[in-house]
Amino acid sequence: MIEIVTQREVDLFIDKVDMKTASGCWVWQGAIRRWSREPWDGGYGAFWFRGRVVRAHIFAHWWLFGQVPQGKVLLHSCDNRRCVNVVDHVRPGTQSQNIRDMVEKGRARNRHMVQG
Ligand SMILES: [Zn+2]
Numbered sequence: 466m467i468e469i470v471t472q473r474e475v476d477l478f479i480d481k482v483d484m485k486t487a488s489g490c491w492v493w494q495g496a497i498r499r500w501s502r503e504p505w506d507g508g509y510g511a512f513w514f515r516g517r518v519v520r521a522h523i524f525a526h527w528w529l530f531g532q533v534p535q536g537k538v539l540l541h542s543c544d545n546r547r548c549v550n551v552v553d554h555v556r557p558g559t560q561s562q563n564i565r566d567m568v569e570k571g572r573a574r575n576r577h578m579v580q581g
Contacts, residue, residue: 470528478512478524482549490548493521497547508546525549526557533557540566 470478481495493510500506500520510521522539529551533539537557541548548554 469531470524474514475528478521478528481510481512481521484550488543488545489550489553490543490545491525491550491554492545493547493549495521510547510549521547522549522551522555525551526555538563544570 481493483492483494486492496511497508498511498518500509511518512521512524514524522541523533526533526539534557536559538560539551539555540558540563541555543550543554545554
């Protein structure tokens with residue numbers, strides 16, 4: 466596992482990120498891909514890193530905080546999968562937390578639709 470990234474790699478990364486958004490999101494401008502068949506695992510940014518493709522928000526975490534803790538995944542509080550703002554919007558959490566979040570937000574959206 467790679468934890469230490471070089472300044473050159475960070476420069477290449479930042480080149481593809483728009484940090485000046487009203488929402489505070491750091492929006493990935495590069496490629497987006499579906500990573501697996503899991504419903505939660507699509508739409509994340511793809512960053513070419515040392516001969517392989519990594520999720521852009523995970524790279525951002527390596528850059529600023531190092532390795533994602535064992536057993537944790539990175540969760541987006543802003544619901545924007547292209548967001549790589551690991552300072553304010555993307556935090557380590559558990560996968561079950563992630564799924565619970567999605568269900569709760571889905572319910573909230575449905576409720577809103579019924580009322581609205
Ligand atoms: Zn965000």
